[in-house]
Amino acid sequence: xxxxxxxxxxxxxxxxxxxxxxxxxxxxxxxxxxxxxxxxxxxxxxxxxxxxxxxxxxxxxxxxxxxxxxxxxxxxxxxxxxxxxxxxxxxxxxxxxxxxxxxxxxxxxxxxxxxxxxxxxxxxxxxxxxxxxxxxxxxxxxxxxxxxxxxxxxxxxxxxxxxxxxxxxxxxxxxxxxxxxxxxxxxxxxxxxxxxxxxxxxxxxxxxxxxxxxxxxxxxxxxxxxxxxxxxxxxxxxxxxxxxxxxxxxxxxxxxxxxxx
Numbered sequence: 001x002x003x004x005x006x007x008x009x010x011x012x013x014x015x016x017x018x019x020x021x022x023x024x025x026x027x028x029x030x031x032x033x034x035x036x037x038x039x040x041x042x043x044x045x046x047x048x049x050x051x052x053x054x055x056x057x058x059x060x061x062x063x064x065x066x067x068x069x070x071x072x073x074x075x076x077x078x079x080x081x082x083x084x085x086x087x088x089x090x091x092x093x094x095x096x097x098x099x100x101x102x103x104x105x106x107x108x109x110x111x112x113x114x115x116x117x118x119x120x121x122x123x124x125x126x127x128x129x130x131x132x133x134x135x136x137x138x139x140x141x142x143x144x145x146x147x148x149x150x151x152x153x154x155x156x157x158x159x160x161x162x163x164x165x166x167x168x169x170x171x172x173x174x175x176x177x178x179x180x181x182x183x184x185x186x187x188x189x190x191x192x193x194x195x196x197x198x199x200x201x202x203x204x205x206x207x208x209x210x211x212x213x214x215x216x217x218x219x220x221x222x223x224x225x226x227x228x229x230x231x232x233x234x235x236x237x238x239x240x241x242x243x244x245x246x247x248x249x250x251x252x253x254x255x256x257x258x259x260x261x
Contacts, residue, residue, distance in 0.1 A: 024044075046065065046068070046069070047069065049065065050062065050065035050066060050069060053065060054066075117185055117186050118141065118161070118183065118185070118186045118260060119161045119162075119186055120253055120256050120257055120260075121253065122161050122162055122163045122166070123139060123141075123161060123166065123183070123226065124226075124235075124249055124252065124253055124256075125163045126163045126164075126166035126167050127139075127166075127226055127228055127235050128235070128249065129163070129167055130166075130167060130170060130228045130233075131228050131233040131234070131235050132233065133233075134229075134230055134231070134232070134233040135167075135170050135171065135172060135228060135230065136170065136177075136210060136228060136229065136230030137166075137169075137170040137177075137181075137226075137227070137228040138179075138180040138181070138195075138210045138213065138214055138225065138226070138227050138228075139166070139180070139181050139183060139225070139226040139227075140180050140181070140182050140183065140193070140195070140214075140217055140223050140224070140225050141183045141223060141224040141225070141226070141256075141260070142182065142183065142184040142185075142223055143221075143222045143223060143224065143259075143260065144222055145221035145222050145223065146221075147182055147184070147217075147221065147223060150180075150182070150190075150193050150194070150195055150196070150217065151182055151189065151190040151193060153179075153193055153194040154179055154180075154182070154190045154191055154192040154193035154194065155176065155190060155191050155192050156189065156190050157188060157189065157190065157191060158187055158188075158189060159187060159188045160186060160187055160188075161183065161186050161187065161188060165188065166181070166188070169181055169188070169191055170228075176191040176192055178192055179191065179192040179193045179194055179195075180192075180193040180194075180195050180213065180214075180217075181193070195213035195214070195216055195217045196213070196216040196217060196220060197209065197212045197213050197216045198212050198213075198215040198216035198219055198241065200212075200215060200219075200241070203215060207236075208229075208231070210227050210229070210230075211227050211229075211236060211238070214226075214227045214236070214238045215238055215241050215242075216241075218238050218239050218240055218241050218242075219240075219241035222239075222240075223239075224237070224238070224239050224256065224259055224260075225237070225238040225239070226238075235249075235252070237252055237255065237256070239259060
C-alpha cells in the first residue's frame with residue numbers, strides 16, 4: 001500500500017529525522033520553563049495531526065490544517081520573537097573552530113552529562129549570606145551567548161569563584177559592588193557591569209532596577225541571572241526573561257545545574 005511506503009527508510013531519511021530532532025530539542029530548550037512551552041507543544045500536536053491526515057489522504061481536513069499552518073506562520077513569528085532571537089544568537093555565537101565548544105552543543109546525546117565546571121554551591125552560599133545581611137547583588141552566569149558587549153562596560157578581571165570573593169565584591173563599602181558580576185567557566189570575569197534594562201511592563205512594581213537589568217540581559221541572551229534584593233534579602237532566579245520559582249536552595253541548585261547542561 002502507498003501509505004506504507006514511508007517505512008522504506010534510506011540514509012537521507014535518517015539524517016533528515018536526526019536534524020529535525022536536534023532542531024526540536026534546541027527549540028524546546030529555549031522555551032522550557034516559559035509560558036511559550038504550551039504554545040510550542042500545541043504547535044507540535046497540530047503539525048503532527050496535519051501530517052497524519054496527509055498520510056491517510058484525508059484531503060478536506062488536511063487542506064484546512066495546511067492553510068492554518070501557512071497563515072499562522074506570521075503569527076508564530078510574532079509570538080516567538082524573543083525565542084527566535086535567542087535561537088539565532090545561540091547559532092551565531094557558536095565557535096565552530098573550537099572543538100570543545102562545538103561538541104558542547106551536542107552533549108545531550110551522551111547518556112550522562114559531564115560535570116558542571118561552575119561552582120554553583122559557592123555562588124548560592126554567598127547569595128544566602130548576602131540575603132541574610134540584605135546585601136544587594138546581581139550575578140550573571142554565561143551559557144552559550146557571548147557577553148562581551150556588556151563586559152566591556154565594567155572592570156575586567158579573572159578571579160576563581162569562592163564564597164568570600166563574591167561577598168567581598170558586593171560588600172556595601174566595596175568599590176566594585178555597583179552593577180553586575182559576570183561569571184564564565186567558574187571565574188568572575190567582570191564586575192561593575194552595566195546591563196540593559198528591560199522595558200517589560202508585566203514585571204511587578206516591587207522589583208527594582210537590579211531585577212529589571214537581570215530580566216533585560218536574559219531577554220537578549222541565554223545567560224542566567226541571580227539577584228539578591230537589598231530591601232528584602234530575597235534571592236531571585238531569572239532565565240529567558242522570566243522569574244523562576246523554587247521551593248528551597250537545594251531545588252534552586254538543581255535547577256541551575258540542569259540549565260547549565
